[in-house]
Amino acid sequence: MSGKVIICRCNDVTADEIEALIDSGVTDIEEIKRLLRIGMGPCQGRTCIPLVISILARKTGKRPEEIPLPKTRVPIRPVRVGVLAGGDDE
């Protein structure tokens, strides 16, 4: 993989950026996620996290199953603030 391969479409992060960060010694997915803001977009990582895991596995020689998934955050799907705050007229 080379050039401008976009891994996280929500936050526009490329494969090169991810590989460079791993090469600099950051190999914990929780750290990669936060430094590059991967998995923090509206899709909450459904698209990009599996791809990041496979890059990480390839570069660190681990099996993908050995890499823990980052903690998911509620809400699973975006909810409108007005609905949670208790109606439009409150």
Next chain:
Amino acid sequence: MSKIAVIGGGIIGVATAYELAKLGEDVILFEKNYFGSGSTFRCASGIRAQFTDEANVRLMKYAVERWERLEDELGFDINFRQTGYLFLATSEEEIEAFKANIRLQNRFGVPTRLIDMDEAKEIVPILNPEPFLAGTWNPRDGKANPFKTLFAYLFRAREMGVDAREHTEVIGFEREGDEITAVRYRSRGKAESVKVDAVLNATNAWAPTINEMAGLKRGIVPIKVYKHQLVKTELLEKGQAEPLVCPPSWNDAYIIQDGEDGGIICGAGIEHEARGLNDVEPTYDFLRGVLRYAVMMAPPLKYAHVIRQWAGFYAKTPDRNPAIGKLLEDFYISAGFSGHGFMMAPAVAQAMAELIARGRSKVPIDWEWYDPYRFERGELHTSAFQIG
């Protein structure tokens, strides 16, 4: 050169390791999980000198001056921006209290001023001015990216030779009398030990456990751990709520626009004592409660979507001020930062490193105010204003 063990890989431990290395010390840094995994990576990123007592105002004034130069010093983009803090009053009595705070802050060179709601609305376009009478505004307060800041310190610390280890848990000390001679740690299931000359406990919520390992009473620094949460909305156009905006009388509720992606971060003092140090489960009552305040503050928010909610720890001492200082001849503590450990880190790290390496510090820090033994002596200070 002495060998110093720093325990805790949050912003305080990492920044102090960096400062110690700058002073030429040989540092080994332990983080049991991943760097930033405690409170640091869960924080709201706010930085302010608007405190209500002399010690914190002076320390934070100095910290902000460090923040202003930190990007150049560390050579990394940490996205520090002086977008201000705006506290809002809902009653005449509160305005009087705000005025007293402003006088105190001005006395120490912090340029806070009282502003009317027209000006507040200009600064925060989505603000609903109706419920408020006036605000205190300090344009030099701000925010920075906690992830980038921690890693900037970490990269530079490693460059200067700090042996920084993650997934490595400190499990005990070897002692001769009162003196700590070695740190025992476990990594990948294997226990080992390393000889050290001094130890810094920078484990915040976990600090009582480490104090106990040093042979002290668990409650010598009585830290209670509360779950503090945040909710974040989808991205909004930048410039809608860049400052941290907070009416303290609304249960310390606040909003602040994320300096990276423009989502609105919403917090409030709706707290739960943590059930344990693994309990970072977000709660539904918080989600609903915080959004009620947020919508009253900024009505257009009701059309935005919530995309994330998370919880972290406020490690609180009884007076909400951290414990910073020496506990034993070779054992130091810097912990119990409530809602303001991130903003204080550049100043506290420098002060602590200088204390350990030189026995005194150039930082304007009131050691008595933060004295870790004050609880034991029953001297509490006025509560530090605790929100982010």
